[in-house]
Amino acid sequence: MAADPVYLDHNATTPIAREVAEAVWPHLTQDFGNPSSASVQGRRARVAVDRAREQVAALVGAEPDEIVFTSGGTEANNIAIRGTARHLTTRVAVTSCVEHPATAAPLAHLQEHHGWQVHELPVDGECRVRLDALPTGAIGLGTLILAHNETGAIQPVAQLAERVHRLGGLVHADAAQAVGKIPVDVDDLGVDLLSIAGHKLYGPKGVGALYVRRGTRVSPVVLGAGQEGGLRPGTENVALIVGLGVAAEVAGQLLSAEVERQAALREALWDRLARAVPGLVRVSPEQACLPNTLMVSLPGRLGAQVLEAVSDVSASTGSACHAGVHSPNAALLAMGLDADTALGALRLSLGRSTSTEDVESAATALARGLVAL
Template sequence: MSTGNAPGTRVYMDANATTPLLPEVVDAMRPYWIEQFGNASSIHLDGQQARTGLDRARETLAEFFNCHEAEVVFNSGGTEGDNTALFGLLHPGDHLITTSIEHSAILQAAKKLEHFGVQTTYVAPQPSGLIDPTDILRAIRPETRLISVMLANNETGVLQPVSEIGKIAADTGCFFHIDAVQGAGKVKFDVRQFGCHLLSISGHKVHGPKGVGAMFVRRGTPVESLIVGGSHERRRRAGTENVPGIVGLAKAVELAMHSIEDGTIARLAGLRDKLEAGILALPGTGLNGVMPNGKPAPRAANTTNIWFDNLEGEALFIGLDLKGIAVSGGSACHSGATEPSHVLMAMGLDKARARASLRFSLLKTVTEAQIDRVLQVVPEAVQQLRTLSPVAAGTLS
């Protein structure tokens, strides 16, 4: 059966799930797979060559975070970083404040900690998806030890007021962690301005390799290591360092810093806005001028989450995939799940609207021609669904 998709014409619009390696990243990693393959903890020449690559990568991450090199800890990615912040700081009797729109790496860790006597307050967002800092302040108790709030939401792209929350944490003596996995490379980073004690990023969200990430851990923060068994990373994360991955992460981060300064991110926002406006203007989609989920709150430049009124989002997702357009119904970590997005539900959407919403997240390398292709395909897919579903056709006409 033909899918209506010619070879080479697929358009990938699921960057918030993962991104491809940029050629410069592959080139940076290649020597550390073959020629400079040593263990960075070994003191012979082969080990020291690997150590040099590791040290240079740490310098790059320190510049990216705006912190001291000693405050950079390499790990396996965002999930490990998020888990480290919670399990490494919280003890029975402590109180955690987080939000109901966090990634599952935070929410599931919090649920597990509740079994060990850690109490959690889940702050709900406003309908726009924004967290009100005053709601964080109201939730603080004498036993509050940690506040954890994401920088950019993975489903809506909404940017949270982390600097304001950081000031609240400082004023009240709480530790503050930021899950910055989706914000990395899309907004300018400065952990001092954010006011956080811990911050997590992941390589594969910034055109780097999968299975590698980094944390900022402010000096003096008493976070315990999740993984023990060696003196790696100044005893903060045991295990032989993945030097090729770390070097690739550093190169991706270096390119991300340039993309913020050279106008790439501004260009990306413009293409996202064109895509968004084009979809909302399409006749017969049933959108009726409804704004995307998360708008008018400030959002990451590459993300839009759009409600297709009276259409089943899963059916449209499949229809677009068959036509060569890769999008998402929500977090990739919940692929195959039948429940609607917890993020959209927390924002006050009913189940029908949450199920009828799709996320378009653009790569930094997206072209205007690809945007035009999506704007050609979406109405075709919607029209086919209307034809197949007389009930939907009646409600959309």
């Protein structure tokens, strides 16, 4: 039986941690109570949900009552953006031009259906938003990805928050790609809302959380009963919520060591590839970058073809394919890269299971594929 490819796609999703899987299973079987029920089983479920709320809050420096459980980062972003918009009199939003669709689409909805103005700030050559392009008038909402999902660039969220607050607005950060990979503290960032996705930090898919600072007015975007403080109606998915809580606790325990270890492996991977592949471009910034993320490109090569030719590495490309036609990633073009470089991009994202041997094996295979095509 052939060995599985080296998995360098942790920014797409992470495997469920063993501790998480063990915690989830009982709540799929014997501990099946409804947290809203007064039964013995329901009270046990409520205790489990409350414990998970404490665990998630601790990871981001929040209070438990500021955590709302959701189905994932996309729903969290929608509640944060669309749910606060209803309470804001200034219908002006600022964001970056490199946001995830889970942020860009709700903003487009506000623009199309509710008369909002949306200012997409440009980025520099390291994929970081240019705050010097902020509009000077009043701002209702600022929303910015904390760590870019493709390049790994960490954005100046705290600086944005300071300026937007000074102009009278609220600030939301999409931290789905950051939480569990780098230290995240809501007070240090100064944000009013922050989104978390479970499957990005070794938790289950289909669960996430939204941090809502006390006093921030938010309305639900789905109507129903009063669960999650009325912001996310529907019976709580206790098993997945418990899994997210354990994933958050484990991430906090491992964070410091894993940041250092994965950053060292990332640099080793870059060194191996750069020596073996003449002309290779490092797209990810060297500083203020997710420690696990390395995006590279060889201009003139098509990233998708490289991955097709290298069957022993799992990774992602920086381009999209529709009907057999490849188009360059818009975020890379916004950085100032030419189309050839953008089309050649490969995103290599490491994780807790990535070893030195994995890096060596992947570097050899990728170098062979890049040079051969």
